[in-house]
Amino acid sequence: MSLKQSQAVKKQGQIEVPRRIAVVFPGQGSQTVGMLNELAESYPIVEQTFSEASEALGFDLWAICQDEAELAKTEYTQPALLAASIAVWRILQDTTDIEPLYLAGHSLGEYSALCAAGAISLGDAVQLVHTRGQLMQQAVSGIETKMAAVLGLDNSQVISICEQVESNDDDAIASPANFNSPGQVVVAGNAKGMEILGQHIQCTGKKMVPLKVSVPSHTSLMQPASDALAEKLAQCEFELPEIPVIQNRHAHEEKTVAAIKKALAEQLSHPVLWTQTMQKLADKHINLIIECGAGTVLSNLAKRQETPIVAFPTDKPERLTKLFDKLNEE
Template structure:
């Protein structure tokens, strides 16, 4: 696209778009919408040309879909395809954008900060570096449900003190839902401690322990690629994972993307920030509805709407256009 991704005249006053991260992928994603909107496959073709392999085939067949280096560009492309369909149908430009982990890159493309071609190359590299940073089987992640943030941090510190290695809070997803990441033995130790404290602990089916200090070697290499990539300030504010704030300049934006690899995703604070800014409507621009389900927990979010099927897209368009006063 020659125009900025986020350029649309009807700017929203109480709508935010949120973009999902790894784990939201599913075989056959966007197939239904692709039958009606040629821009879906055109977006995948554009991204595939940039990375040199067929992202649409991976998305539709599932072959390689759960390999991090492929998952990340496929998901980003799916999110941007949905974003383009939204604009094609006359959807309003949101007041804010935010993305969970990988989804932050999707948000930056939608905001015109990164080109789609540059973004898919970056996240393909990001996935490779993350996979290479920790040998297979030596890292893990788990969701801890039913404890407050401080207690989870305390259990991580307790487990880390008991031997070589570490485990940290990786994703603050919602009140009572924190994902931990680190060396496999230490993640398992936190799971056991959590259960002793009456919580649920669920091992996540991932091969990479994201958003913890084990990713620092990957971050150092990734920073070099970011420096060589053309990035401009977003034309829609993008709320960053590491601090739940919008970047003040491009240098701060690059630093936050680097730090995001080894620091916690502050998603609870991000959603709270959006709510505090008067956002009442949230659209999840990517496969599935994981993030919209989290957003529904907030008292002032009136509607949280996924966009990944024709009926969901139509529902979100009508609901948000009415809410924003664009149609009666």
């Protein structure tokens, strides 16, 4: 299964349209037990990548991917997903000649994007996100927290309701965490804030669906983790990306190493601007998105944006085949 025609043009009527590709990398929540097992049977680079990551970490990351209880722990989930994304990225590098115009990653996936772009080594990246997961868990130790997806309300409505909840009760914390697509905003906070928020959402007639996530990412509850992560980032060696990376914090490409690190640290305590990131790709005339790593979350979100973009997941052999078929169209 290989392809070396990925930059060929496709035809739209009588007009030849250059293929403009972006690659996106999934975040926490995309993991599944045994992820990439099928790909590993055909591509030795998968286990080689996990071995490289495991050596940097000092524990067997591939074994953790086969253990549901261990994989569910944030400190292990994050490096496992990053290694999975880089393994698929390496498959694409070996089997295609794609030249993405942009990379982007959802939350944790931003580290995968920066690693793929050459801004940080795989070893440093997995160590960094392992620490990130530990810091996130420590930040809410002893606090009951929740995350949920609000469906059917626009961004401004969700923001307004969250502000109302927090202004009416000093002990309530509830705020937007991910702006994923029009009509889908993930919210997070402490138990009290989320309970009150749920009552408000119910009054609108819309849904709030609980998520199985252990920490309230991208909220003020993560500020201690954000501060500690900034110190860790200061010690890490970064380069400017070889491919532009649109980061979550401001939904644009940062131009200096210092700005990249600052955006990574602040991302922990501020919402993921994924809707805005996807619109940025649409504005750049991207017409094909490749989701590089576990699951199909980002491919599904690409279809729900105001300007939908065709997207292909890559975590299984049959999905890779569909992508290759698409890239081989002339």
